[in-house]
Amino acid sequence: MTTDGLLQAENLTKTYPLPGGERHTAAEAVTFTVPRGGALGIVGESGSGKTTVARMLVGLVRPDRGTISVEGKPREPRTPRGKAARLARAREIQMVFQDPYISLDPRLTAAQCVRTALRLHDKDESGAEALLDQVGLGTREAGARPRELSGGQRQRLAIARSLAVDPRILVLDEAVAALDVSIQAQILKLLDEIRGETGVALVFVSHDLAVVRHVTDEVLVMRRGRVVERGPTDGVLTAPEDPYTKLLLASVPGENWDPANAARARAALPT
Numbered sequence: 001m002t003t004d005g006l007l008q009a010e011n012l013t014k015t016y017p018l019p020g021g022e023r024h025t026a027a028e029a030v031t032f033t034v035p036r037g038g039a040l041g042i043v044g045e046s047g048s049g050k051t052t053v054a055r056m057l058v059g060l061v062r063p064d065r066g067t068i069s070v071e072g073k074p075r076e077p078r079t080p081r082g083k084a085a086r087l088a089r090a091r092e093i094q095m096v097f098q099d100p101y102i103s104l105d106p107r108l109t110a111a112q113c114v115r116t117a118l119r120l121h122d123k124d125e126s127g128a129e130a131l132l133d134q135v136g137l138g139t140r141e142a143g144a145r146p147r148e149l150s151g152g153q154r155q156r157l158a159i160a161r162s163l164a165v166d167p168r169i170l171v172l173d174e175a176v177a178a179l180d181v182s183i184q185a186q187i188l189k190l191l192d193e194i195r196g197e198t199g200v201a202l203v204f205v206s207h208d209l210a211v212v213r214h215v216t217d218e219v220l221v222m223r224r225g226r227v228v229e230r231g232p233t234d235g236v237l238t239a240p241e242d243p244y245t246k247l248l249l250a251s252v253p254g255e256n257w258d259p260a261n262a263a264r265a266r267a268a269l270p271t
């Protein structure tokens, strides 16, 4: 096992029971390293296993096999007992979900939400305004509850709350998928700035290749639970080698886009 890098996932495998006693493999032997301050994209179609990998990283799904290490230290599959150990674990990896509405407490204003996270981690609550400012939320938004914020503002708040913990790694699962493209661009720019300012590493899970192209250095392409291609994002998305990556790229509407090419690429894929 390599020991360099901030985050290491080694042979992560997860299966789920199927009716009839067999098991469905959602992720199989997924291995990658993310360097300090790096940004890794995990792409693939719906059902390829991206979310399963993201959830294993933060401990929401327990791998059948494989290990996750942060700075060479293995993460226990179970949440540790004791407040200090739990908080230390939370500081390693934070997650931002597609729909922050579900994960935000509807009763708390944006400022209260961030203050609560700071307090929990024994940090100075007066830092809340600076964090909200960092994600582009001003005084009016600071006093608003989630239902009074737009989708993009809610996602900014979810990011601010994650940053309050001062994490080493931020895992974002389809974090901009529900936003319209101009808001997506703003959030992607924000994430890039935050990465530059704080050195937080990003693991960016998305079905959207254009999104991953903007915010990641390296990319993994997943199909049916397996990594079928990996490498620098620009290289993989400009000159893909695997037929599945070619299919994903052929499926993106754009200039000279021809749905027939995507259909042909899919027909040529090995099953």
Ligand SMILES: Nc1ncnc2c1ncn2[C@@H]1O[C@H](COP(=O)(O)OP(=O)(O)OP(=O)(O)O)[C@@H](O)[C@H]1O
Pocket: 016, 017, 024, 025, 026, 044, 045, 046, 047, 048, 049, 050, 051, 052, 053, 207
């Ligand atoms: N709790 C579960 N029980 C059974 N099967 C599951 C469970 N969670 C995921 N799966 C299956 O595992 C596979 C991978 O799912 P996963 O959610 O990781 O894919 P994904 O690439 O993130 O897809 P999407 O983009 O649609 O979320 C799918 O076939 C899914 O049906």
